Amino acid sequence: MSLLHHAVRREPFEVLSCFRAELYACMTARADALFELADALLCTDGPVRTLVDLALAPEHRRGHGALYGGLNQGRIDVARLRRALAGVPLxxxxxxxxxxxxxxxxxxxxxxxxxxxxxxxxxxxxxxxxxxxxxxxxxxxxxxxxxxxxxxxxxxxxxxxxxxxxxxxxxxxxxxxxxxxxxxxxxxxxxxxxxxxxxxxxxxxxxxxxxxxxxxxxxxxxxxxxxxxxxxxxxxxxxxxxxxxxxxxxxxxxxxxxxxxxxxxxxxxxxxxxxxxxxxxxxxxxxxxxxxxxxRAAWLDHGGPLPxxxxxxxxxxxxxxxxxxxxxxxxxxxxxxxxxxxxxxxxxxxxxxxxxxxxxxRLFKQTLGWTRPRLRNSEAADRWTWLVIAAYAQLRLARPLAADLRRPWERPAEPNRLTPARVRRGFRNLRTKTGTPAGAPKPSLPGPGRPPGSKNRHPATRHDVGRVLATGEAYSRPAHHKVGTKPRRTR
The missing domain is CATH 3.90.350 (Transposase Inhibitor Protein From Tn5; Chain A, domain 1)
Known part of the structure; x- marks a missing residue:
């Protein structure tokens, strides 16, 4: 490989490495578990079906309990992650x-x-x-x-x-x-x-x-x-x-x-x-x-003449x-x-x-498994969503670096023209070069859990769907969502 080719690849590689380090810094609690979960999401072969499959990936060195613990009790500095996404080449x-x-x-x-x-x-x-x-x-x-x-x-x-x-x-x-x-x-x-x-x-x-x-x-x-x-x-x-x-x-x-x-x-x-x-x-x-x-509607409380x-x-x-x-x-x-x-x-x-x-x-849902986890807490859903976004951002930054690991029936792709799914196939090779800032897992024993035969005495609370708004007012479905309404002439 020529020196010129090394120089061309060095800048995208540095951008990817810096983003991975910044992503780890954005994780303020359970950072190791969350970061390795994102790496497992990037390196797992095939579409993501369940979170347990990610726990079995070699990149995820912790048990499935740490995986769910990171999603439920972890914390991500979303404001800092948003600034990091805005700072990469667009x-x-x-x-x-x-x-x-x-x-x-x-x-x-x-x-x-x-x-x-x-x-x-x-x-x-x-x-x-x-x-x-x-x-x-x-x-x-x-x-x-x-x-x-x-x-x-x-x-x-x-x-x-x-x-x-x-x-x-x-x-x-x-x-x-x-x-x-x-x-x-x-x-x-x-x-x-x-x-x-x-x-x-x-x-x-x-x-x-x-x-x-x-x-x-x-x-x-x-x-x-x-x-x-x-x-x-x-x-x-x-x-x-x-x-x-x-x-x-x-x-x-x-x-x-x-x-x-x-x-x-x-x-x-x-x-x-x-x-x-x-x-x-x-x-x-x-x-x-x-x-x-x-x-009316959005302009009901507008002060002054309508614009x-x-x-x-x-x-x-x-x-x-x-x-x-x-x-x-x-x-x-x-x-x-x-x-x-x-x-x-x-x-x-x-x-x-x-x-x-x-x-x-479609990539988020069918390949990266964005909507696959059955999470109960909406805050955990937000953390998983940002992990998927961060993983996709790494795929985009690795786009000029990934090799075309195509299947025999697939057509060859030009350099820097790989699809996100084909870039994901070769990300495991790039990860070994960038390294990981996550620390090695410490040995531990599983907790005792609930005694066998005992019943759950704390059932989860049931919630209605959109019945009460953040303002405390009752929810009413918009008129254009009701069955049988016809489009009207809007002035």
């Missing part, structure tokens, strides 16, 4: 811009009546493809996206949503804290392009953009196809010309109805791109459109779908103004890259 778009995706993934626990803090999680595709609300722990995850064809993301944060939480408010606080950590870590500096935050349907993109005003971010969110936007109000001269007798000037202009092409008017920008999966993709953009807000949150509406139509389903237009709302053809292309292509976070969730 993927960027072609123009050097950071693109963040936010989405919620549930840890379903429908039969765990002894688990507290469960909420109703939105699921789709369970039981004849119907919309269902299943009890579980929903987690809001923020990840940085890469450009091009890839299944890699850089997970930066995860927050468990409390029952009845305001998703928009929690997401706003989460994005604000992530952006502030990125700025503190030097990932964004004045003069750089603004950070683009991509949201899927279900998020109130205009409201989040209003709450994040002042930060160097732009919001891009998907809208329902039955929405109605408003144009800017006419100027005083235009109003006086149209109404010579005077009157009260309007606050909003004409309607822009998504389902009525006669209300659209001329576009500000139109682009057409040939794609590999979707064929010809056509994007139309209309500038300076805003939703008409009313004093006018202007943005750009983008309509994306593709020639075909890879799955062969019904081809419907996708409506996007971007918080930027004066959009150009380059802005429109960047927005819809970034939105398509948002689906990479779904690959990350």
């Amino acid at each position: 993927p960027r778009a072609a123009d050097g811009r950071l693109v963040l995706a936010v989405d919620v993934s549930p840890w379903l626990r429908p039969d765990a009546s002894t688990c507290a803090d469960r909420a109703f999680c939105h699921t789709f595709g369970r039981g004849e493809g119907k919309h269902q609300m299943v009890p579980g722990w929903p987690y809001s995850v923020v990840a940085a996206l890469e450009s091009g064809r890839t299944s890699w993301t850089a997970v930066l944060d995860a927050v468990r949503l409390q029952p009845g939480a305001d998703v928009a408010a929690v997401t706003t606080v989460q994005i604000r804290e992530v952006v502030e950590r990125l700025i503190a870590a030097g990932q964004w500096k004045p003069g750089n392009p603004k950070i683009l935050v991509v949201l899927d349907a279900g998020y109130d993109a205009p409201r989040i953009a209003h709450l994040l005003a002042g930060l160097p971010v732009q919001i891009l969110g998907r809208l329902r196809s039955d929405r109605v936007m408003r144009r800017p109000a006419p100027s005083r001269d235009e109003f006086a010309l149209a109404h010579p007798k005077g009157g009260r000037p309007p606050k909003h202009g004409g309607e822009f109805v998504f389902g009525d092409p006669t209300t659209w008017g001329p576009e500000q920008a139109v682009t057409t791109t040939d794609t590999r999966l979707y064929g010809k993709a056509t994007a139309q953009a209309w500038d300076r459109l805003h939703p008409r807000l009313t004093r 006018l949150i202007e943005g750009t509406v983008i309509r994306l139509v593709v020639e075909k779908l890879p799955s062969g389903g019904v081809n419907k237009p996708v409506w996007l709302w971007w918080s930027g103004a004066d959009s150009t053809a380059a802005d429109v292309d960047r927005c819809w292509q970034s939105f398509l890259r948002r689906f990479d976070i779904e690959h990350t969730f």
Whole structure:
């Protein structure tokens, strides 16, 4: 191996070693057990089925009692771990811009009546493809996206949503804290392009953009196809010309109805791109459109006059779908103004890259076994979640170092193009070079446990699902979660 090859590999190896040392420092209690559990998660062959299988891995030198003790009684300095994740090299778009995706993934626990803090999680595709609300722990995850064809993301944060939480408010606080950590870590500096935050349907993109005003971010969110936007109000001269007798000037202009092409008017920008999966993709953009807000729901307690949150509406139509389903237009709302053809292309292509976070969730659940443990305590679930995130971050940092240990029927992959599962196959070889900061286990004897034949005199408490909120108020299911409701025209 040449000296040049050694020099190229040295920097990623040092970054991985430094992150492992920082991860160990973030574990303030039961650090050895937690760190070796993360190593077992990285080095075990095949998908993770149970925690006991991880206890049998050679990298986990302790018994299964220490494994559960680390999850139940251990402590992780999450704030320090979040700063460590924000400080490692992050993927960027072609123009050097950071693109963040936010989405919620549930840890379903429908039969765990002894688990507290469960909420109703939105699921789709369970039981004849119907919309269902299943009890579980929903987690809001923020990840940085890469450009091009890839299944890699850089997970930066995860927050468990409390029952009845305001998703928009929690997401706003989460994005604000992530952006502030990125700025503190030097990932964004004045003069750089603004950070683009991509949201899927279900998020109130205009409201989040209003709450994040002042930060160097732009919001891009998907809208329902039955929405109605408003144009800017006419100027005083235009109003006086149209109404010579005077009157009260309007606050909003004409309607822009998504389902009525006669209300659209001329576009500000139109682009057409040939794609590999979707064929010809056509994007139309209309500038300076805003939703008409009313004093209800999230804006009920807003002080002062309601704001006018202007943005750009983008309509994306593709020639075909890879799955062969019904081809419907996708409506996007971007918080930027004066959009150009380059802005429109960047927005819809970034939105398509948002689906990479779904690959990350699939890896977490099917390969790393994120939702496999049957933990009772929600705090233990949070610790396990952060261990999975830390393990995935090590896989991403080891991406340029891992060898392609492919099976005979798999195609060879180019350097630095391995999937996360294939990087995990060779992580055991890298671990022997990085070493482990965890101390050797001390000899001990198992505890006596409960005497044989005795009954459990302290049964676990049963908890209802999302019935009482953190504020003490009773839980009521949102109207759009009730069966039989129809989409309504939103102004």
